[in-house]
Amino acid sequence: MAEQKTYEQKPRAVRPMRGRGMPVPKGAIKKGTFTRLLKLLFKHYKWQVLLVIASIMICSVSGLVSSVFLQTIIDDVIPSGIAYGFAYIEKKLVGMIIGMLSIYLLIVLATFMQNRLMAIITQGMLYHLRTEMFAKMQSLPIKYFDTHAHGEIMSGYTNDTDATRQFIGHSLPSFISSILTLVTSIAMMLWYSVWLTLVITVCTLFMTFVVKKIGGNSAKYMVAQQTSLAQEEGFVEEMIKGQKVVKVFTYEERAKEHFDRYNDKLFHDSEKAHVFGNILGPILSNIGNFTYVLLTIVGGLWVMFGWSNVGLQSIVSGVGVMGVGVVVAFLSMSRNFTQVVNQMSQQVSMVAMGLAGASRVFTLMDEQPEQDEGYVKLVNAKRGENGELMETQERTGLWAWKHYHKADGTTTYVELKGDIMMEGVDFGYVPEKQVLSEVSLYAKPGQKIAFVGATGAGKTTITNLINRFYDISRGKIRYDGINVSKICKDDLRRSLGVVLQDVNLFTGTVMDNIRYGRLDATDEECIEAAKLANAHDFIRRLPHGYETVLTNNGASLSQGQRQLLSIARAAVADPPVMILDEATSSIDTRTEALVQDGMDKLMKGRTVFVIAHRLSTVMNSNAIMVLDHGRIIERGTHAQLIEQKGMYYQLYTGAFELE
């Protein structure tokens, strides 16, 4: 009869550890992230991005042109003005001033447009990333949530999107403008002198070396900082969520000790990251200064000795001597150039962080969604004249499975009754560890089926298979005679009401929380459900009754009250099949009896699965299945099982024998 306990198979303790062995560790950048981000940008904001690039170009070109204007005024207009009088150049001057004014106006308009567009693009991209990520998350199987730390999923919406925002909003435009300036500066420099450009190239190489050393370190420690930050965040989150337990065990001092360790590590990494980041700027800009001096000296020598100059300008004009004017013009270009190089290097660590963030966002987006190959749909039905089922649009309270048969192209309707059958089902959360073996059971409409057994015997697992949170590895589950794998998951779940032991309430009013069960339920229907679940009395006594706002998972309610609410939520959904998984464990037995009464009325003629430790919860079931290590070892009514004096008898009456 009762199989010998082996205590070898423990279902959940061997499941993969959460949050460990993540595919993408903090800081790593997946290949192709950058192009993917760009593609997304273009997908959503094609013309805006083009306009931004255009305005960046306008700004840098106009900047150049305006300095040319200024230069002309100084080099050309003033000397001739001094020579021939103000009247001589007035017209030219006014013309140039107007030219400059219009260019400046253009810059102002371009900046205005760019800033507005960037606000739209950046925030819009964040919105798209977030909503896409969230939508994707909704489609992921339960397994994903089992194997990923919640804090880590959260950080995708906060830290990672924020890093991406920095990248799109700041680094990217600054890079585009830098590259533009860089290209024009190089062109201009080559225009003036190839030799001097060579000098500056050597200096730039040196700068690149410095950036590699210091900037590389900065990026490295930035990433390390993000990791320590995440670790500290994880610790803080766990401790603060368990703060009450910390208090009870006066664990404060040791929590502080642990915290200090995380905090010191974070300080160490972030200090390093910031030191390297901070010193890069002054070092590079002063290398720029050295370069300037070097160029002046080299240029001066060139002028002094009258060496020949090679530059695009000299090729065009044929003048091969380096004049003072060339050196001066080159120098102002070189200042521009080194400043841009400096600007770009400052962005290195930001870019690294931004891409790492985006990369993690994309990782979530690339997760395999829950597969649904089901095609049988749940539809509202009514009876035709001959009693046959017909599909209808209105809610009739009668439901049918719409089953399309591919073989002969016909559609049949099967009434939804809640007839569940499992045949030889095997299952394991991980392939190498079987949790359920050879489970066979049936539940007829109107029956109440209970699962009992020691903790960890696989009771919850069975219910998880009925609503297909997980897929079985062998055997069949039939619902009203249809293989559940043929039923659309959404429709399947809609037909099943589930109340879990761990209650999750959402921020919102009590009414909102009950209505979660059926979104189109009226207030009256919600109150009716609350009465049925015996929640009405305590809700009425809340400060604002049904309009009381619950936050923090209903922290202001007692455990039992939260369970009552969750039962009301399932009751308003009014499903043909109900699964109650330790749904009343924190409710006192008298209230429970009342709740049960209500539920029995509601579920009359329908199927109910109950998991409970409490005898009172399960004893009036039509059939009780006793599970042990993933196998059904006894089945029968309460009376039958007591008579058998097996495992059930031991579990529920052993206590009395003992004393």
Next chain:
Amino acid sequence: MNGTVKTLLKSVRQYKKPSLITPIFMVIEAFCECLIPFFMAQMINQAALSAPNAMEHILTYGGILIALACVSLTSGALAGKFAATASCGFASNLRHDLFYRVQKFSFANVDKFSSNSLVTRLTTDVTNVQQAYQMCLRIVVRVPLQFIFAVIMSFVINPSLAWIFLAIVPVLGAVIFSIVRYVMPFFRRIFKKYDALNNSVQENVGGIRVVKSFVREEYEKEKFDKAASEVRNDFTKAEKIVGLNAPIMTLFINFASVLISYLGVKQIIGGAGVDFTATELSALITYGIQVLSCLMMFSMVFVMLTMSVESARRITEVLNEEEDIKGVENGVQEVASGAIRFENVSFKYAKEATVYALSDINLDIRSGETVGVLGGTGSSKTTLIQLIPRLYDATEGNVLVGGVNVKDYDLKALRKDVSVVLQKNVLFSGTIKENLRWGNENATDEELIEACKQAQADEFIRSFPEGYDTYIEQGGTNVSGGQKQRLCIARALLRKPKVLILDDSTSAVDTKTDALIRHAFKKAIPDTTKIIIAQRISSVEHADKILVLDGGKIIAQGTHEELLKSSDVYREIYQEQTKIKSQGGER
């Protein structure tokens, strides 16, 4: 606002020195940065003159420039280093202070802040303040200095034209001010909306089974979409307003330089290029651009600071939160016995609440007694027992443990001897051993095993491949409900308390195991006062005393037999539960 900054600055402590040194080096760097372009211009001038000794001048000025650049490099790098140390240190201290403060919080304080928001304050908000602090150290000193220098230089060059720069400063100041003023409420709102957004993700992830079983994915998406668009809309608006800053600044400054160019040219030609030269004009315009960039920088800093004000406020809110339960100094260090007394105790959770959660509780429990507590859902059973280890303070009346008012104990001593297994219990990530040692960090392996045997946990722990070294995931998600409860009981037993309180701690444990646990208690810890909240009468029926609670009052107390006679409520519960028992059991 003022108070906020004061509170925050208290956390600078050992980083005062780098905090003060940074601006000093920053000033030196800024000074060099002002001088370098000046000497560069001089050097170019010399080169441009192409006098015979031009090279000499170039080398002289080049030497000066290199020296300046070296000073600038050194001071800039040092300023950067000290700024990093100061700001990271400050942030580290802030996190430290926040965490330590939270450790002082009582249950009531914890209830006030949601745990999510506490985590955000300790992480994101601190990072914001850290950035603002570093910016203050590095930029706030430097920018005004550069600004002043640029203005002075322009006056030195040409006072009659430099006025134009100075004249637009108040105009631009007004622009910055109104932008900040206008944008501030947006940022304040955004913070709240951000919280809402994060909250909706958190609830969704936590309740994913509920979401999926009610097929509410679409509904959740809509909800999230709404929260995300609200953040987007407000943020876009705010950024658009902030984005006005740059074009307005450019507009004013560029027009000023055009004006100066025009008037300057006029002056140069008027003075035949003697009083005021073309080179000076271009220098004047360069300084004008510096004025512009200073103002731009300043407005950006201002906006960034504005954004961190809200974070600063949220941090100080935690730092300034008074813990409402403080241990007395030199409190009683030893709990004499497990005797408990409630004298006319009433309690409500919030001062402004009108309804008392507990009223007129009088109770006497002798040391070593086993007391059962029964009562309907929401009858304040949990509230009652939380007053014993002083997790909350009684609003009226006194609670005495071992003959001493709980308020007179050293908190740690009291809680060491009064151990509670909470209804909403938590295991932490770490091995089973580590979790158990929360009860007593010095417990030997034998003691651990002994406690687990009493809590009926030893058997299932041994069945795990890694036994006592099995890793428990955060929140204990990889053990079942009943296993979790037994581990929590073992953890509490390891404290060897004088009073042990079980708040519905065996609800997920089967009757047989429940009985075994009680049996073990009787044998192993006879002198410990045991208070057991339960739903099953079988769990409390053999207690020395049973309390029946209803609506925050003790409506009956006595032994099982006494209550059967005296209390209708108790009898009803009993009959209901035994009816079940006898139905099957007596055949």
